[in-house]
Amino acid sequence: MPLTGFHRLAMLLLLLLSVLLLAWQHWGMDRVLYIDARSGYPVSVISDGDGQKDPAGYSQASYQAQDHRMRMDCTLTTRYEWPYCELDVQLAKAPEGIDLAEYDRVDIKLDYQGPGRRQVRFLVRNFNPQYSKTDTPETWKNNLVSFTPKAGGEVISIPFDLFSVAEWWLDEHHIPLQQSAVDLHNVPMISVTTAGFKEPGLHRVSVDYIAFHGKWISREKLATLLVLCWIILSASALIQDQTRLHRSLAESRERERSLRDLADTLHLEKIQISEQAQRDPLTGIRNRAGVLEELLRASEQARHTGKPLAMVFVDIDHFKAVNDTHGHEVGDMVLKQFAQLLGTQIRTGDYLVRWGGEELVLFFPNATLETATSRAERMRQSLTEVIWPAGMRITASFGVTVMGSDEQIAQFIRRADDALYEAKRNGRNRVVSKAPGEASGPDNRTDQH
Numbered sequence: 001m002p003l004t005g006f007h008r009l010a011m012l013l014l015l016l017l018s019v020l021l022l023a024w025q026h027w028g029m030d031r032v033l034y035i036d037a038r039s040g041y042p043v044s045v046i047s048d049g050d051g052q053k054d055p056a057g058y059s060q061a062s063y064q065a066q067d068h069r070m071r072m073d074c075t076l077t078t079r080y081e082w083p084y085c086e087l088d089v090q091l092a093k094a095p096e097g098i099d100l101a102e103y104d105r106v107d108i109k110l111d112y113q114g115p116g117r118r119q120v121r122f123l124v125r126n127f128n129p130q131y132s133k134t135d136t137p138e139t140w141k142n143n144l145v146s147f148t149p150k151a152g153g154e155v156i157s158i159p160f161d162l163f164s165v166a167e168w169w170l171d172e173h174h175i176p177l178q179q180s181a182v183d184l185h186n187v188p189m190i191s192v193t194t195a196g197f198k199e200p201g202l203h204r205v206s207v208d209y210i211a212f213h214g215k216w217i218s219r220e221k222l223a224t225l226l227v228l229c230w231i232i233l234s235a236s237a238l239i240q241d242q243t244r245l246h247r248s249l250a251e252s253r254e255r256e257r258s259l260r261d262l263a264d265t266l267h268l269e270k271i272q273i274s275e276q277a278q279r280d281p282l283t284g285i286r287n288r289a290g291v292l293e294e295l296l297r298a299s300e301q302a303r304h305t306g307k308p309l310a311m312v313f314v315d316i317d318h319f320k321a322v323n324d325t326h327g328h329e330v331g332d333m334v335l336k337q338f339a340q341l342l343g344t345q346i347r348t349g350d351y352l353v354r355w356g357g358e359e360l361v362l363f364f365p366n367a368t369l370e371t372a373t374s375r376a377e378r379m380r381q382s383l384t385e386v387i388w389p390a391g392m393r394i395t396a397s398f399g400v401t402v403m404g405s406d407e408q409i410a411q412f413i414r415r416a417d418d419a420l421y422e423a424k425r426n427g428r429n430r431v432v433s434k435a436p437g438e439a440s441g442p443d444n445r446t447d448q449h
């Protein structure tokens with residue numbers, strides 16, 4: 001598929017853009033939600049002692065912001081069956097929340113000091129009006145992960161796919177199976193708790209920061225976007241190519257049509273020109289060149305089949321006098337009328353030719369000498385039956401012959417000419433016929449006026 005300049009450039013740019021965007025997405029495009037004591041989010045602590053009528057003997061928690069650090073001191077007791085202390089960071093005011101699903105991991109820098117097995121839970125609490133109540137944080141979905149903090153407060157990095165929803169929470173709030181999956185789309189609060197063990201004593205949890213990391217555009221979204229761009233560009237190139245193909249096809253069809261028209265016109269002109277070249281412009285009948293081929297064919301056929309071929313030479317008598325007396329134009333009119341008159345008397349297959357000057361020649365295929373002579377005679381008589389220009393009396397002389405077997409065509413023509421000459425010599429306005437091999441002489445005359 002040949003590409004246009006525009007599409008070639010667009011594809012090059014899109015290729016460059018795809019590589020750059022994919023590289024940027026992989027190594028950069030970072031999006032971070034950083035939370036510490038200075039971030040401005042309200043921080044509070046609670047414990048199993050809160051809300052008790054007589055809090056004595058229950059666990060106690062206190063909060064202190066130390067520079068950027070969020071510190072929770074928790075005195076755990078065992079009066080409550082599931083003792084805990086909890087540090088809550090309020091990200092938004094429910095029912096509002098932050099969409100943490102845009103991120104893909106959370107980094108927590110946290111130091112834990114206290115007796116026994118130290119383990120914390122990190123909770124991301126999602127508000128969903130279908131099962132959550134605004135003023136009851138316990139009804140916000142507990143998406144949680146438990147981990148043992150590293151010694152010395154090292155950063156721990158937790159991918160989101162390690163989160164799960166606490167089974168006891170799903171159970172307690174009768175959450176249907178369809179809504180039981182981890183959901184981080186609308187989070188008003190995140191928490192760090194000591195829950196899960198019962199070692200009494202002072203537990204100090206110091207959170208330096210909680211940082212959610214993600215990409216501004218996920219790899220899947222970027223890939224989908226790029227694939228869409230490539231599809232659009234390829235489709236547009238394809239459509240343009242098709243359109244161009246159709247256009248050039250239509251153009252070449254049009255060119256072919258006009259060439260064909262031109263060829264037809266030229267052919268027609270050629271026919272007309274050759275037709276004109278074979279016709280006498282004055283009388284409209286064929287000239288000598290126009291009949292030569294047919295005459296050769298007819299003589300050839302006559303030789304092969306043995307059928308006769310007759311020829312009649314016709315010449316207007318004293319035509320020079322017509323011109324001299326009435327002018328050349330009247331002479332032309334007489335010539336035209338003379339040719340038309342003979343033309344009305346020939347049959348299909350016959351030829352009427354202007355041989356030259358005022359001399360015409362007739363060919364009658366399949367006609368014997370007798371038939372040709374009597375037809376010539378009828379023609380001669382017909383000249384007296386029409387009205388000629390200027391009231392003239394026009395007569396003509398006729399020389400008739402048939403082709404002899406194995407005779408050369410030139411000899412055949414010469415004999416017809418001889419017959420005409422004899423008609424002229426014997427007084428004109430007559431028909432003289434000559435059979436092949438017959439000598440010239442006044443005896444051959446068929447009529448005399």
Ligand SMILES: Nc1nc2c(ncn2[C@@H]2O[C@H](COP(=O)(O)OP(=O)(O)OP(=O)(O)O)[C@@H](O)[C@H]2O)c(=O)[nH]1
Nearest residue numbers: 315316317318319320321323328329331332357358
């Ligand atoms: N008007 C006109 N005259 C022509 C044409 N072609 C030949 N002629 C004339 O025909 C005349 C022929 O004269 P001639 O050959 O002497 O014979 P003729 O006067 O017919 O006498 P005969 O044939 O002996 O009876 C000449 O004057 C030519 O100029 C033509 O196309 N138009």
